[in-house]
Amino acid sequence: MDAVLDTQTGLQAFRDKLQEAGACHLEACVRCGLCAESCHYYLADPVPENIPAHKLARVADLYRRHCSPLGLLGLGRRLDEKAADDLVDAVFGRCSLCGRCSINCTVGINLPRAFRAARAALTAMGKVPRDLQGIVDLALASGNNMGITREDWLETVSWLEEELQAETGDPNARMPVDKQGARILFTVNPREPKFFPLSLQASAKVFWAAGEDWTLASEGWDLTNYGLFNCNDKEAGTITQALVDAMERLGCETLVIGECGHGFASARWEGPEWLGGTFPFKVRSFLEVMDEYVAEGRIQLDPERVSEPVTLHDPCNLVRHGGIREPQRRILRKAVKDFREMAPCGTENFCCGGGGGQLAMGAYKERRIGSGSVKARQVKATGARILCAPCHNCIDQLSELNKEYKLNVKIKSVAEIVADALVNPVPAGEP
């Protein structure tokens, strides 16, 4: 027999997360349907269930029954097993929380805000997809979302440092760990040490070329936070606290978030709210930092070194929800010979399909790959040979799309492209 659904706990989580703004959004929808074509799920599979307003209506039904005075009149839908399952399908299975619908909403509804409240309720009731919760649990238990041990992490960094020295020809090139008082604490996505070590090496090369005073941390180095996706603020806050602890332990000035959309949104925007206070340090994206290096002439780039056409993907949490739209463009215009924007681009760009924790939820893989067809068409239309994505989660999804839709592109982070275009400073000791 199934466990009894703890709807009271779910509804409390729903109210806590929804708040006034979310309630106003839920009350405002007129189901005009004009949001449909702003959603990559609908474009890939045009059925009513994929229209953002349809998904919102499921959440609004819950609100109306349990939070609005209209519930007293019997309006809305009672939260029960079936309603919860329908919600799981709508807000976990058919939404990457990209927010493209909200900027295209004729009324002005922040749909992801309402969907997050529904996810919070479902998570509180144990209805969260198990594999998504598993990633959160792993991060809480091991300090990073891939369960990389401290020894493996330090060994990888040590090995990459040797590679960096060989690549730059500078025996003094360093990838410092736990350097007290460094200006920058640099955090990374565990996918980098695990699957894309050259990406981490590229970032280190940029720091080296800029002569930056930076460090990695032996603990609290993982910038990812899947608590943003299961919408359990307590768990999300605990994961963020590891970064705060590392900053305090090392006494660094600025926390720099490597190329990761949701990692940036978590640390920069949501983290202080989860932990209930302003951080005593700055949180910046690595893109902002590299943009500064270029603007200040701290690094020199030669676009002739990246001569193939390059296009840029805009991670939703970085651009549409993060406000980081221009730094990566300024960098790429200096770093590559042929930069081509997607259509549409910037805050209007489409989600790759891997956001919102979709990469972690195996049950929806087919939908995820299908919804990525929109991004694949965008990439193909540019004719680019290199697809630049300043987000390692997006890179994972784009790599799958690359195979599935035969895009034949190389996928790189901004740092990797900058590292390719770097005009190396003369190593110390050489004329």
Added chain:
Amino acid sequence: MLPLALAAAWCGLLLGAQVVAARRLGRRPLYAPASGRAGAGVFYAFTGALMPWAKESVRGHLVTYAAGILYHAGIAASFARLAVPARALSVVALAGALAGLGLLVKRASVADLRGLSRADDFLSNGLATAFAALAGLAWLPWAAAALPWACVALLVYLPLGKLRHAVFFFLSRRHLGAFFGRRGVWPTAPQE
């Protein structure tokens, strides 16, 4: 007219209760330093973001957008027509009714939109369109007599269905503008 006053009171009270219910959920204090200004985002939300060229969803559906604008203008004119028997108001109301009818036909005939729709969508549109149509025909005695009753029906139903967006449109848009404004996303700057 007592029924009209009572309907307005019912509408105001129930809408007010819904606003209070929303407000009771509270607001979490924001601690992340802003990148932009919430106020600028709100201003943009009510100005530039409403322009037909500002949204892909509208750019691709300009006829629907125009019909929506006309429909709302017609409803506003219909309320004004209750108090002021001006022919110009009737003309705008009638145009609004035709636009509303067009939107109703679209909803009924486009499969995905029909799949998205509920009884509330048809009832809300039907009541508002009938109200506007009667205001547009108010030079006819029977229509003039029916107009206040159509308004009563509209006001009674308004807080029960999606017509409540008459209030929540403004609140929702304000919150969205503040969100994107704080994060430096709105107002949308031209690409460099």
